[in-house]
Amino acid sequence: MRKTTLFILAVVLAACSHRQNVIEQDVGQNWTLTGDTLNVNLSVTVPSVVQQNLYDAGLIPHPYLGTVEEELLWISDHPWTYSTRFNVDESLLEKDVVELVFEGIDTYALVTLNGQKLFDANNQFRIWKQDVKPLLKPNDNLLVLDFPRYDSLQTALYEAHQPRLPERYAVSRKAPYQHGWDWAPKYKNVGIWKPVQLQAWSEARLENAYIVTNEASKSQAQLTLHLDVESTQSGELTAELLCQGKLLQSFPFSVVQGNQHKVFNFNINNPELWWPNEMGEQKLYVFEIKLKQHDKLLDSKKITTGIKTVQMVQEPDDKGFSFYFKVNGVPMYAKGANYVPEEMIETWINPDHTYKLLKMAQDAHFNMLRVWGGGIYPSDDFFNICDSLGILVWEDFMYAGTMYPYDEAFMENAKIEALEQVKRLASHPSLGLWCGGNEISEGYYNWGWQQSLGWSEDDDRAIKAGYDRLFETILPMVVDTYDGTRPYWPSSPSKGWGRPESLTQGDVHYWGVWWGEQPYEVYREKVGRFNSEYGYQSYPDYSTLQKIAQGEPLSIDSKVIQAHQKHARGTQLIDDFIHRYFPSEQPKNFEEYVNLSQHSQAYGMEIAIEAHRTAKPYNMGTLYWQLNDAWPVTSWSSIDYYGNPKVFHEKLKTLYAPVLLSLDKRDYQVFVTSDLLRNIDGVLTVSVFDQDDNCLYEQKVKVEMNPNQNRKYHVEGLHEFLWNTDPQSITVRLELTEGETLTAERVLTGGH
Ligand code: BMA
Numbered sequence: 001m002r003k004t005t006l007f008i009l010a011v012v013l014a015a016c017s018h019r020q021n022v023i024e025q026d027v028g029q030n031w032t033l034t035g036d037t038l039n040v041n042l043s044v045t046v047p048s049v050v051q052q053n054l055y056d057a058g059l060i061p062h063p064y065l066g067t068v069e070e071e072l073l074w075i076s077d078h079p080w081t082y083s084t085r086f087n088v089d090e091s092l093l094e095k096d097v098v099e100l101v102f103e104g105i106d107t108y109a110l111v112t113l114n115g116q117k118l119f120d121a122n123n124q125f126r127i128w129k130q131d132v133k134p135l136l137k138p139n140d141n142l143l144v145l146d147f148p149r150y151d152s153l154q155t156a157l158y159e160a161h162q163p164r165l166p167e168r169y170a171v172s173r174k175a176p177y178q179h180g181w182d183w184a185p186k187y188k189n190v191g192i193w194k195p196v197q198l199q200a201w202s203e204a205r206l207e208n209a210y211i212v213t214n215e216a217s218k219s220q221a222q223l224t225l226h227l228d229v230e231s232t233q234s235g236e237l238t239a240e241l242l243c244q245g246k247l248l249q250s251f252p253f254s255v256v257q258g259n260q261h262k263v264f265n266f267n268i269n270n271p272e273l274w275w276p277n278e279m280g281e282q283k284l285y286v287f288e289i290k291l292k293q294h295d296k297l298l299d300s301k302k303i304t305t306g307i308k309t310v311q312m313v314q315e316p317d318d319k320g321f322s323f324y325f326k327v328n329g330v331p332m333y334a335k336g337a338n339y340v341p342e343e344m345i346e347t348w349i350n351p352d353h354t355y356k357l358l359k360m361a362q363d364a365h366f367n368m369l370r371v372w373g374g375g376i377y378p379s380d381d382f383f384n385i386c387d388s389l390g391i392l393v394w395e396d397f398m399y400a401g402t403m404y405p406y407d408e409a410f411m412e413n414a415k416i417e418a419l420e421q422v423k424r425l426a427s428h429p430s431l432g433l434w435c436g437g438n439e440i441s442e443g444y445y446n447w448g449w450q451q452s453l454g455w456s457e458d459d460d461r462a463i464k465a466g467y468d469r470l471f472e473t474i475l476p477m478v479v480d481t482y483d484g485t486r487p488y489w490p491s492s493p494s495k496g497w498g499r500p501e502s503l504t505q506g507d508v509h510y511w512g513v514w515w516g517e518q519p520y521e522v523y524r525e526k527v528g529r530f531n532s533e534y535g536y537q538s539y540p541d542y543s544t545l546q547k548i549a550q551g552e553p554l555s556i557d558s559k560v561i562q563a564h565q566k567h568a569r570g571t572q573l574i575d576d577f578i579h580r581y582f583p584s585e586q587p588k589n590f591e592e593y594v595n596l597s598q599h600s601q602a603y604g605m606e607i608a609i610e611a612h613r614t615a616k617p618y619n620m621g622t623l624y625w626q627l628n629d630a631w632p633v634t635s636w637s638s639i640d641y642y643g644n645p646k647v648f649h650e651k652l653k654t655l656y657a658p659v660l661l662s663l664d665k666r667d668y669q670v671f672v673t674s675d676l677l678r679n680i681d682g683v684l685t686v687s688v689f690d691q692d693d694n695c696l697y698e699q700k701v702k703v704e705m706n707p708n709q710n711r712k713y714h715v716e717g718l719h720e721f722l723w724n725t726d727p728q729s730i731t732v733r734l735e736l737t738e739g740e741t742l743t744a745e746r747v748l749t750g751g752h
Helices: 003-015 050-056 069-077 150-160 351-363 380-389 408-425 441-446 457-482 520-524 542-549 559-563 570-581 590-613 647-655 718-723
Strands: 022-026 031-035 040-044 080-086 097-102 108-113 116-122 128-131 141-147 196-201 204-216 220-231 235-243 246-255 258-269 285-293 296-305 310-313 324-327 330-332 334-339 368-371 392-396 431-435 531-533 621-624 659-664 669-674 680-690 695-705 710-713 730-738 741-749
Touching (some): 031 050, 040 050, 069 150, 116 128, 196 204, 204 408, 220 285, 235 258, 246 258, 310 431, 351 380, 368 621, 441 457, 570 590, 590 621, 590 647, 659 730, 659 741, 669 695, 669 718, 680 718, 695 718
Parallel strands (some): 334 368, 368 392, 531 621
Antiparallel strands (some): 031 040, 080 141, 097 128, 204 220, 235 246, 659 669, 680 695, 680 730
């Protein structure tokens, strides 16, 4: 669907969204954005952010092109006001309650309605709402959001915090990546980034309704329906649960005045389960909840969900502890990547692009994505797409790379955020687990903050106690209470990559290659139980560089190329490995050089992925850093900002295929690594060709394997043959056939 069609559809839906007793009115139109600098006075619609509005009005250049970052940084240190005048439909004012609901405000804003303060928003990731019936008039209501200077406010909050925290952004519940990252400029968005609505209702309504799977077998699934019911009075209500249009069960219950969380268990016989990609189908069920008082319908909600269980398995063994996921009781080898926000200007994220990106992931055999904790919680669209494509989501809470404040107000804010996000996402079968955040415990133990920030022992104790309270108590308690079916993992990784335990238990971010400047071959030794980050940079597609350069000449040192490289040593590290691994290549121009950087990245990632997969079941997951980009940039991604696959992404079609064939260069035996949930009964053919395609060697081996098995096969004479042959002059072809069917193939050329 085109963006405009989606938009019109959304407006129409919003305008006539009468859920019987509940009436909604969109408040997204006729807004004004004002700001002193540039005499800004713009007519805008929301959701939107200042950076987007200024660009749309032609007041600033495109934030992703050229070398404009520095010119645009003033925007987040400037006060802005969004205001609107609106009328309220009579039917709303007749209801008992009329709530004004902001699904997302980024970040600090004083919100007033008709001159009365409603609240001070201070968390990008929360819903902000209030009953405004007493303040509303039928006509000409004035709603104003005053956004203070974000940077100055944050600095003041940061400096007031004792002891000193590692990062400034720690004090603000706002997407960390917008403060600058090693792939992101410092575009701190300001605005109303999600829809605004009036929601009017009488008596009672369903604020939230979601369904989770507790247990599931072929014959029966046990599910739980969670309801948040808001009521103006005490009384008796009924929740009717319909499945695929048919009444399944009725749950009578009592309510008191206010909000209440209600939980009901029910069963589905002979369920069709939801499976990750290539493990089975992605069956989705549509449930409907009807909230009734006697026979009067008060509210209803539809829930699309799938029936699936997920467990995180950690069992002791002779090396340490296993770490893997069982989906519907079946061990899953996780193949995927880390996902970062698709845009720097967060309101530019659009579902068509998300679909294309995730479809490219699915086509490359992904079954998992980790939503990295330095970004934003993805939209419902993202999760709907993952539901339909079978991508299991490792969801970080949005905390990354710093210690956080630990006062009561911060903790309460964090708890409400977690509660809302857990409830919003719980029905999605693609949601696999919740993780506390990115590289926080790693940072605490390994990055020397104690010394660099001069913490006393007491400071250190207080900060660590705050960490424990948030990541070991509050967040897991919220997940357990309001979901109860998803595993919780406090920090990714669990141990820093310099520690031996990082390879024997938990998940590991192996950054010895790249950050530690080790060669790609080291990936072969650094195989953890679950490699949840590793990667190497390459330039994006040459056409992407041409777009950002806008006609300027391109070279390694051109300003625009440097402005789109955010890692201090990035240019050098890419160059080092091009020379190391492609010494005989002489790129004739920058375009060839760019291309070579992609071949280098692909070569390194091939070594890593092969090492991980062939170590199954010791290793049970490989998620490289990173799937995508938030703007056109040189980075670790396999797909660039404009959706161009890099050489590495194309290679994933073989590297992540359900059956991977690999040659173990230590003993020249062949690994057959199968993620198939069926037996294999086939023949492995190994053949070697010279540069003129003459077959120099061929051998066949019978292959019989169980589901989900990884086995090594000895191939008669192969070792001796290869030992005596120059790898640069041959091509090795591996093929697994079952009858007439080609189950897997791999072509290994010229040492690369
Ligand atoms: C990882 C991530 C990001 C970062 C990446 C590359 O540790 O968690 O913080 O962008 O490394 O340096």
